Amino acid sequence: MIVEFTINGEQVSAHVSHPGSLLDLLRDDLGLSGSKDACEQGECGSCSVILDGELVCSCLVMAADVAGSSLTTVEGVGSGDALHPVQEAMQRAGAVQCGFCTPGIVVAAVDLFGRNPSPTPLDIREALAGNICRCTGYGAILRALELVASESGT
Amino acid sequence: MDEALAGISEGVTPLAGGTDLMVEVNFGQISPERVMGLRRLGELKEWQGHRIGSGVTWRRIEREGPPGLAEAARTIGSPQIRNVGTIGGNLGTASPAGDGHPFLAAVDASVELASATGTRTVPWSEFFVDVKRTARRSDELITAVNLPERLPGRQAFGKIGVRNAMVIATVCAVVTRSEDGRVTVALGSVAPTPIRASGAEAMISSTTRPTDADLAEFQRLVSEEVRPITDHRSTEEYRRHGAGILARRLLERCLR
Numbered sequence: 243m244i245v246e247f248t249i250n251g252e253q254v255s256a257h258v259s260h261p262g263s264l265l266d267l268l269r270d271d272l273g274l275s276g277s278k279d280a281c282e283q284g285e286c287g288s289c290s291v292i293l294d295g296e297l298v299c300s301c302l303v304m305a306a307d308v309a310g311s312s313l314t315t316v317e318g319v320g321s322g323d324a325l326h327p328v329q330e331a332m333q334r335a336g337a338v339q340c341g342f343c344t345p346g347i348v349v350a351a352v353d354l355f356g357r358n359p360s361p362t363p364l365d366i367r368e369a370l371a372g373n374i375c376r377c378t379g380y381g382a383i384l385r386a387l388e389l390v391a392s393e394s395g396t
Numbered sequence: 397m398d399e400a401l402a403g404i405s406e407g408v409t410p411l412a413g414g415t416d417l418m419v420e421v422n423f424g425q426i427s428p429e430r431v432m433g434l435r436r437l438g439e440l441k442e443w444q445g446h447r448i449g450s451g452v453t454w455r456r457i458e459r460e461g462p463p464g465l466a467e468a469a470r471t472i473g474s475p476q477i478r479n480v481g482t483i484g485g486n487l488g489t490a491s492p493a494g495d496g497h498p499f500l501a502a503v504d505a506s507v508e509l510a511s512a513t514g515t516r517t518v519p520w521s522e523f524f525v526d527v528k529r530t531a532r533r534s535d536e537l538i539t540a541v542n543l544p545e546r547l548p549g550r551q552a553f554g555k556i557g558v559r560n561a562m563v564i565a566t567v568c569a570v571v572t573r574s575e576d577g578r579v580t581v582a583l584g585s586v587a588p589t590p591i592r593a594s595g596a597e598a599m600i601s602s603t604t605r606p607t608d609a610d611l612a613e614f615q616r617l618v619s620e621e622v623r624p625i626t627d628h629r630s631t632e633e634y635r636r637h638g639a640g641i642l643a644r645r646l647l648e649r650c651l652r
Contacts (some may be wrong), residue, residue, distance in 0.1 A: 261421050263418060263422060263426055283422065284415055284424075284473065285417040285418065287474065288475060296455075296479040296480070297479055298479055299477070301422060302413070302418040302476075302477075302480065303480070304411055304501065306433070307433040307435060342505075353475075371475065372473065372474020373474075
């Protein structure tokens, strides 16, 4: 079936091979490989996207179910060539090791700051509870996001 | 809604939040021919008083639910999971470890099931049949959860697991206490279905001001009444021990 939806502000129409996931559609059919394919069971958060304003794991969304929806992936969080403040802070704080979890963490953090511009350290931890970093680089990730929170608070 | 009920009577697979179904699809365990997405079916998202539509997400319950259910919601999965996972999907899957179930058992909730031929309401104790088996017929859709008109004044949820987020319970439990002193105790992950520890309930409900000895006896009775198994997450012995302690701590919270 043909599914039409908006992705990063652009209208797309895609052929969906039922019953695959939105993650497969993004990576294999639309060439958007920023969302990572790791656990395929909603445990790791590396495929996180924002679907109709809600943070979700794209591996748990059936591709056919996004018809008419609006989607933001990691490719769409910045504006043009400019990085999102979350991406900049993560770069500055060295919050990237192997990089596999990074896109999911960026999207989860962008979702958090979209809802709450000055989250507490606890808010940040709770918002990232669904994102696993197998390098265990959480310290630098939390420091980066606390930096964003302190800068947006002033 | 009529379309959804017609669909399910024809064997179309209902898809709620996808947090269980899509895992099976991703791992090649199932490949449903026809699927209907319930995500945007407005009727299932209605929440009026004590009737919670099956399509209400855990995210919303976390914010708007009665305390015992909201506390449970906060421990379900992660933000990503709670944004899509629904109370109806949780019931449909009927995992023995379902975090949403002990509250429903503790307050004697019922489950509303609808088919093209009519609607029926099934008490929680008849809805859960066995591990991942419920009283739902294949032509029925879970449409709502009905809570009683009056909920106990004190409600507490607790869960034992290896971390705070994204964890399947080793033991989960809800204890409630009404103003008249009546206590209910429901536990998950310690039997094929959620269960009530009725012996412990009767014993503690008959004491007006529980002493330390009463609390110890309550804990012992809960441990005795659960029917856990040993699996990859824990042992029977640990679950039995943990169930008693957890229930006692939740009761102490209700007594404060």
